[in-house]
Amino acid sequence: MTNEANGRSISTPIMAAIFIGIAVIVFWDTTSYTDADSYVFPRAIALVMACLAVLLIIRWFLVPSPEEVSFEGANLRRLGLVLVMLGATIAMPWIGFLLSGLIAFGAILVLAMYDPWTPMRLIVYPLSGAGVVLAFYFLFSNVLQVPLPVGTVFGG
Amino acid sequence: MKLSRRVILSAAAVAAASVLVPSTGAHAADFPSKSINYIIPFGPGGESDITARHQQSFAKDLLGQDLVISYKPGGGGAVGWAQLNKIKGDGYTIMGINLPHIIVKPKQKNVGFTTEDITGVYMFHYTPDAIVVKADSPYKTLKDLVDDAKKNPGAVTLSGSGKGTANHLAQVNFDKAAGTKTTYVAFKGTGASVQALLGGQVKAQWGYTSVGAKHAGKVRMLAVAMDERHPKFPDVPTFKELGYDLVSGAYRGVAVPKSTPEDVRKKVSDAIAKINADPEFRKRMENDGMALLDIDYANIKPFIDEKSKGYIEAAKAGGVLK
Amino acid sequence: MPIFDSLLAAFTPFNLMLAVVGVVAGTIIGSLPGLTATMAIAVLVPITFSMEPASALIMMGAIYTGAIYGGAYAAILLNTPGTPSAIATTLDGYPMAKRGDGDLAITLACVASVVGGLVGAAFLFALAPPLADIALAFGPVEYFWLAIFGLTLIAALSEGNMVKGLIGGCLGLLLACVGVAEVSADIRLTFGSETMLGGIEVISALIGLYCIPVLIDLVATPDKHLHVETKSGGIRFGDAMAISWKGKWNLLRSSVLGTVVGILPGAGGSIAGLVAYSEARRSSKTPEKFGTGEPRGLQATESANNATVGGGFIPTLVLGIPGTPPDAVILGALLVQGVKVGPNLFQAESSIVYTFIFGLFLATILMLPIGLLIGKYAYRTIVEIPKAMLVPTVAFMTLIGTFAIRNNTADVIIMISLGVMGWVLNRFGFRASPIVLGLILGRIAEQGFVQGWTIASATGNYVGMFFGRPITIAILCAIVLALFGPVWTRRMKIKREAMANDE
Numbered sequence: 001m002t003n004e005a006n007g008r009s010i011s012t013p014i015m016a017a018i019f020i021g022i023a024v025i026v027f028w029d030t031t032s033y034t035d036a037d038s039y040v041f042p043r044a045i046a047l048v049m050a051c052l053a054v055l056l057i058i059r060w061f062l063v064p065s066p067e068e069v070s071f072e073g074a075n076l077r078r079l080g081l082v083l084v085m086l087g088a089t090i091a092m093p094w095i096g097f098l099l100s101g102l103i104a105f106g107a108i109l110v111l112a113m114y115d116p117w118t119p120m121r122l123i124v125y126p127l128s129g130a131g132v133v134l135a136f137y138f139l140f141s142n143v144l145q146v147p148l149p150v151g152t153v154f155g156g
Numbered sequence: 157m158k159l160s161r162r163v164i165l166s167a168a169a170v171a172a173a174s175v176l177v178p179s180t181g182a183h184a185a186d187f188p189s190k191s192i193n194y195i196i197p198f199g200p201g202g203e204s205d206i207t208a209r210h211q212q213s214f215a216k217d218l219l220g221q222d223l224v225i226s227y228k229p230g231g232g233g234a235v236g237w238a239q240l241n242k243i244k245g246d247g248y249t250i251m252g253i254n255l256p257h258i259i260v261k262p263k264q265k266n267v268g269f270t271t272e273d274i275t276g277v278y279m280f281h282y283t284p285d286a287i288v289v290k291a292d293s294p295y296k297t298l299k300d301l302v303d304d305a306k307k308n309p310g311a312v313t314l315s316g317s318g319k320g321t322a323n324h325l326a327q328v329n330f331d332k333a334a335g336t337k338t339t340y341v342a343f344k345g346t347g348a349s350v351q352a353l354l355g356g357q358v359k360a361q362w363g364y365t366s367v368g369a370k371h372a373g374k375v376r377m378l379a380v381a382m383d384e385r386h387p388k389f390p391d392v393p394t395f396k397e398l399g400y401d402l403v404s405g406a407y408r409g410v411a412v413p414k415s416t417p418e419d420v421r422k423k424v425s426d427a428i429a430k431i432n433a434d435p436e437f438r439k440r441m442e443n444d445g446m447a448l449l450d451i452d453y454a455n456i457k458p459f460i461d462e463k464s465k466g467y468i469e470a471a472k473a474g475g476v477l478k
Numbered sequence: 479m480p481i482f483d484s485l486l487a488a489f490t491p492f493n494l495m496l497a498v499v500g501v502v503a504g505t506i507i508g509s510l511p512g513l514t515a516t517m518a519i520a521v522l523v524p525i526t527f528s529m530e531p532a533s534a535l536i537m538m539g540a541i542y543t544g545a546i547y548g549g550a551y552a553a554i555l556l557n558t559p560g561t562p563s564a565i566a567t568t569l570d571g572y573p574m575a576k577r578g579d580g581d582l583a584i585t586l587a588c589v590a591s592v593v594g595g596l597v598g599a600a601f602l603f604a605l606a607p608p609l610a611d612i613a614l615a616f617g618p619v620e621y622f623w624l625a626i627f628g629l630t631l632i633a634a635l636s637e638g639n640m641v642k643g644l645i646g647g648c649l650g651l652l653l654a655c656v657g658v659a660e661v662s663a664d665i666r667l668t669f670g671s672e673t674m675l676g677g678i679e680v681i682s683a684l685i686g687l688y689c690i691p692v693l694i695d696l697v698a699t700p701d702k703h704l705h706v707e708t709k710s711g712g713i714r715f716g717d718a719m720a721i722s723w724k725g726k727w728n729l730l731r732s733s734v735l736g737t738v739v740g741i742l743p744g745a746g747g748s749i750a751g752l753v754a755y756s757e758a759r760r761s762s763k764t765p766e767k768f769g770t771g772e773p774r775g776l777q778a779t780e781s782a783n784n785a786t787v788g789g790g791f792i793p794t795l796v797l798g799i800p801g802t803p804p805d806a807v808i809l810g811a812l813l814v815q816g817v818k819v820g821p822n823l824f825q826a827e828s829s830i831v832y833t834f835i836f837g838l839f840l841a842t843i844l845m846l847p848i849g850l851l852i853g854k855y856a857y858r859t860i861v862e863i864p865k866a867m868l869v870p871t872v873a874f875m876t877l878i879g880t881f882a883i884r885n886n887t888a889d890v891i892i893m894i895s896l897g898v899m900g901w902v903l904n905r906f907g908f909r910a911s912p913i914v915l916g917l918i919l920g921r922i923a924e925q926g927f928v929q930g931w932t933i934a935s936a937t938g939n940y941v942g943m944f945f946g947r948p949i950t951i952a953i954l955c956a957i958v959l960a961l962f963g964p965v966w967t968r969r970m971k972i973k974r975e976a977m978a979n980d981e
Contacts, residue, residue, distance in 0.1 A: 011906055012906075015906050015908075019645055019649070022649070022652070026652055026667065029666065029667050029669070030666075032265075033664040033666065034264070034475060034476060034477065034478050034663070034664060035319060035475055035476065035659075035662040035663050035664050037319070037342070037659075037661065037662035037928045037932070038659050038662040038663070038664035038666060039664075040927075040928065040931075041651075041655065041920075041923075041924040041927065041928070042652060042655045042666065042667070045648050045651045045652055045655075046648075046652065048644075048648055049645055049648035049649065049652070052641055052644050052645045052648065053645060055641055056641050056642070056645070059641065069905050069906060070905075071905065072698075073695065073698030073699050074697065074698045074699070075698070077697040077698055078694045078695075078697060078698050080697075081693060081694060081697050081869075081873070082690075082694065082894065082897075082898055085873060085876075085877065085894050086891065086894050088877060089877065089887055089890040089891055089894065090887075090891070092881075092887055092890075093887060097878070097881070101874055101877065101878065104870070104873065104874065104877065105870045105871075105873075105874050106870075108697075108869055108870035108873050108874075109866055109867070109869075109870045111697050111869070112696065112697045112865055112866045112868075112869035112870060113866040114700035114865065114866070115864070115866065121866075125864075125866060125867060128867065129867065129870060129871075132871055132874065133874060136874065136875070136878055137878075140878055140882055143521075144513070144517065144518070144521050144882065145224060145226060145521055146226070146881070146882045146885060147193065147195075147226050147885055148878070148881065149887070199516075199803070199806075200516060200517075200519075200520035200523075200803075200806070200807045200810070201516075201520075201800060201803065201805075201806025201807040201809065201810045202806070202810075205807075205810055206810045206813055206814065209523060209810060209811070209814045210814060212524060213524075213527050213814060222524075225520075225524075226885060227520070227884070227885065228884060228885045228886060229676075229884050230657070230658075230675065230676025230677065230679070230884050230886065230888075231657055231658040231665075231675040231676045231677065232658045232660075234658060234675055234676075235675055235676040235884070235886060235888070238672055238675065260663075261658070264663070264664070264665055265665045265668075265670075266670055267658075267665065267675060268672040268675060310935075310936055311936050311937065312936070313932075313933055313936045318660070318661060318663070319661065319662050319663035320663035324663075339932060339933070339935065339936040340932075341618075341929050341932045341933055342661045342662060342928075342929070342932075343661065343925070343929065344660045344661055344744070344921075344925060347743060347799045347800055347806070348743065348744060348799075350798075350799060351613060351614065351743055351793075351797075351799050352617065352618070352929075354614050354797065354799075355613070355614035355615060355616070355617060356614070357617040357618065357933065358933065370798050370813075371797075371798060371820075373820070374820075440816070443816075444813065476663040
């Protein structure tokens, strides 16, 4: 991410450009509002944000500060975690909360495992994990009366 | 591994408990044969919740089954209504509906449902609009307020709950009927709008009869938007008596998913009617300032259609709809 | 002595049991991200139909008190505010836990919560009817400036790069606009998506922005979550009492601030915590330590947010205007029971309210032993549980907790997306806290501004409306102090040192 030629990280202008882009999108969205009360605030904030982003670029030109942006660590595991969580959420209405929760728990357990899988761990971790999921499921659906999705695939 | 053993034990207890709880039969001939899930598309503590709670406290005695209330708030009710038709239509999941919300919101933008998507089965009450002033306000009658508004166009400020709402549309309609120009200040909910009134931030409030009931002594109502005077407030005139044709308020009812069979729709309607007919229930609702309505499944469609016309016209005049 | 009768009525074995059960349940519920006091109380409403109003109030008040304190656990140990009130708790609580003082932080939070709760309850007991007028003195413009005051904290939270902090704040303010506008009638920034229709719920945003980045980084390395050098029992009562005694004025001031903010309907525990934090930082001789694990920051927020419990009941019971969302549910339950709220509730012949207040005192005092006990186990669990189990457990809790807020999967998707966004932005130097501040304060600022502007347009006096009212001027002074106070004290310090060197 660091441009070695001039000692400046080019991530700053990229981020600034993204924020300016967001401001433009917000401004475009406000043109569809019918009520004057609705657009005053978002327009003003979008304008301020765009100005600040321009300021960020100007400062980046004037003061060279080599900002290192590092992505150290197991990025595949990171990505896996996010995808598992998103997948479980999207699957919830179909396969039900309990099943998607159990699958997500198991998958994240594997993703977060750095110790060797001893036979003891192989038995205890999944079992206690299932216990945690079941206990919370029971607490939420029966005690707190949260209407957790039951799923439509299995007849609901 | 002390922890995991505890977790396993609790899981076993959970499993045992779920076996012990008997499952209720869903196929009994008479409705309701198990508890009914009642979804309120607003957060807890609001007026939609409180009126549902009143119904809930009578359900067990009158229907033999519980109403289990849950909430699906967001988007001024739109999030809940957008999901109504995705629910299984067996009569055991019902949802609260509110006018003018289900009429005005879908006309603005795509909110995931249209007014026609909502299968209302019963409208059980409305909270009539009312102009409320502080107890020590110089406006003694509605005429005082109208005179002031005519003398100083735009200078009379009235708080109210939200825009495109019953309060706001009543303000638009009243300004048209009285030929006045007043300034409507929208607040988030009736609580905040009463706070502004009591704090003297505004001169009057477009509130509800329930405000008059809840804050008795601190506020006065100048007129109520009902056909006849409210039994709890025999001294407060209606707009009609004073020459303004205004009968309006926040209407509340119950809807079912579209997939619900005709006979079940009828049965849900009957169940709500049964609660509505209870004298003690009526007394409690009226004490809170509500006005009861009995629009059952047979009559609800023409009722909503008729209300729609007026609401959409007012929403256009109020700048909410293009 | 009717008051004495109320005291006795509060201490019946049944009420005592309700208070214990309430505090335990509340603390546990508050510690789970996503579960709020509002929800716990709403679930209990049907049970209260068959209870005496005073007993119902005691139980609901105990849950409420416990839940606000319980929010501190997740904030300290997982960098995730369990309730919005605990946002500012993460700022110093999590750094304390990271350096191995998690047990001390939890003990401090408990002591501070008890102090705050007692101060709030004391104001409710002694001065409720006159204090309720504060709620009425705050108009739209005052709320607007209060929100701006809260936003000044961005300056303190942006860690060296003010411009990035301000951009983050703007992003938060824009996120607050998403969905159906609460006051005006438009549907904003949803881009036709049904997922966005409900807007960005504050608690799901908190879970996403604070907790998901922690999880994302936890799976990326084999390192342990918290570093603990010495084995401890999980509570450090002696140390905590010593620090609390040293910071007693900070505790008291924060408690009073919390009570006052609690009285303002719609402001609530999150703003109380932020205002108290801001004040503690401003009046500190070492403001630069705030945000790096400064106990005083933690004490300020935890005492202030528990003080809002008593404070919030003041407008609820005197005016019938709920001070906070849980108060709205409690008020609804009372209405269904036929209890009329109003100033006469506070006259001696009506014992309900005093029985309840004594019950609240009782629950708050009970929170000390109960809170320490639960805190001890919460701490040990988080420290001892193997990472491979901690990550999926917390991840699962964020899923179920976020769903439960509004019973909607859309909120869960928004939560995860915001979490990824927060993680990426953090890499580029944009911190989560300014975004969260913008999100929370955005709605209050916008509504206050629009309402103030509309009212001013009726009179034509815009300047007088926004700058001329007494409370407005006071808040404006506080804003100036918060922005320039630290700079000024630093300059004075340098000057003084320079003078000392000259001599």
